[in-house]
Amino acid sequence: MQNNVFECINITNVINKLELKKTNQIGNNIFVYCPFCQSKKEKNGYMKINMQNNCYICDNCEASGTSIELYAKLKYMTNKEAFTQLLREIPVLDNMPYVYNNPIKNELYRDIVYNSFLDMQTLRDEHMEKLQKIGLSKDYIQKHNFKSIETREKQKKEICLKMQEQGLKLDGIPGFMQDKDFKWTYKSHKGIFIPVFLDNKIQGLRILLDKEYRNDTKNIWFSSNNAYNGTKANNFITILKNENFSWADMYNSNHKTSIIIATEMILAHKLFFSTNKIVIGIPNNVDKDIIISLINRMKVTEVFLYHDIYSIKHTSVRIYKNVMETLENLGIKVHFRIITNYFEENVKHREIQTKVA
Numbered sequence: 163m164q165n166n167v168f169e170c171i172n173i174t175n176v177i178n179k180l181e182l183k184k185t186n187q188i189g190n191n192i193f194v195y196c197p198f199c200q201s202k203k204e205k206n207g208y209m210k211i212n213m214q215n216n217c218y219i220c221d222n223c224e225a226s227g228t229s230i231e232l233y234a235k236l237k238y239m240t241n242k243e244a245f246t247q248l249l250r251e252i253p254v255l256d257n258m259p260y261v262y263n264n265p266i267k268n269e270l271y272r273d274i275v276y277n278s279f280l281d282m283q284t285l286r287d288e289h290m291e292k293l294q295k296i297g298l299s300k301d302y303i304q305k306h307n308f309k310s311i312e313t314r315e316k317q318k319k320e321i322c323l324k325m326q327e328q329g330l331k332l333d334g335i336p337g338f339m340q341d342k343d344f345k346w347t348y349k350s351h352k353g354i355f356i357p358v359f360l361d362n363k364i365q366g367l368r369i370l371l372d373k374e375y376r377n378d379t380k381n382i383w384f385s386s387n388n389a390y391n392g393t394k395a396n397n398f399i400t401i402l403k404n405e406n407f408s409w410a411d412m413y414n415s416n417h418k419t420s421i422i423i424a425t426e427m428i429l430a431h432k433l434f435f436s437t438n439k440i441v442i443g444i445p446n447n448v449d450k451d452i453i454i455s456l457i458n459r460m461k462v463t464e465v466f467l468y469h470d471i472y473s474i475k476h477t478s479v480r481i482y483k484n485v486m487e488t489l490e491n492l493g494i495k496v497h498f499r500i501i502t503n504y505f506e507e508n509v510k511h512r513e514i515q516t517k518v519a
């Protein structure tokens with residue numbers, strides 16, 4: 163940590179604070195008017211701000227350096243003074259010129275950060291009870307690391323600080339962001355974190371909310387898009403299967419294989435626990451291409467498409483029809499199911515008309 167202390171000040175903070183005008187953004191690079199060689203009347207910004215490497219370079223006058231150096235040069239101070247000042251001062255947040263979304267870090271790094279993060283959260287009794295009522299066992303809940311979300315501001319910052327002390331960086335991790343005092347924190351909602359695993363790595367965190375959000379959903383992503391130094395979550399998917407299950411066996415066997423596709427994570431867990439089939443969880447999405455590409459990699463003969471009441475609400479009949487017809491054309495038998503309430507006891511659910519009108 164000591165070696166890259168200058169990296170503690172994200173360069174996007176510095177350009178916000180200096181109010182450098184953004185002209186363009188390509189990938190991880192933001193272009194601004196170069197404060198050393200350029201007037202704002204010129205058309206293009208020559209200075210390239212690399213958000214990943216936390217440095218700047220001007221294609222015209224060749225000025226370059228780190229985030230701290232940029233601030234120090236423009237404010238005529240030493241790097242040390244610049245660093246101290248940037249840490250102490252509240253950035254210009256009230257009229258912040260721009261909000262940036264960080265590029266997302268890869269799944270290996272996200273897995274490390276989210277594991278450390280979940281270790282610092284606890285699962286409260288009322289949430290344990292709720293998950294058990296949904297139909298999961300205590301062992302299953304603990305094994306999958308479901309946790310209650312800490313929502314108190316002070317505690318949230320303490321958790322983030324502990325993670326930083328472990329050497330973890332929180333930029334590029336969906337859910338995390340910086341507060342006005344430069345301290346890292348995260349977007350919190352009252353509810354339960356559902357880690358979304360793929361190949362035993364946590365891709366992201368889904369949130370099962372305590373209260374329905376605007377009659378519209380009970381589930382959202384842990385995401386911090388458009389927050390200060392925040393990162394947007396993708397629509398991650400999960401594949402739940404037995405540990406001793408091998409894809410090769412499945413692909414080479416002549417057995418009929420039926421799988422479940424669930425359009426919500428908590429639903430995917432409920433169904434996996436009660437059926438022990440392979441369950442693919444694709445939150446709020448019935449994306450035909452994702453489904454087909456997953457199914458093509460397995461030797462699937464039958465698909466159960468499970469929806470909760472919210473995904474039904476948000477998906478048009480045309481999309482259902484399209485998915486179903488495509489699967490049937492591949493010789494796959496499709497069953498539609500709706501779960502109206504996560505607490506429903508068994509898996510015999512009301513069937514939607516197979517021919518969606």
Ligand SMILES: [Zn+2]
Nearest residue numbers: 196199220223
């Ligand atoms: Zn320049």
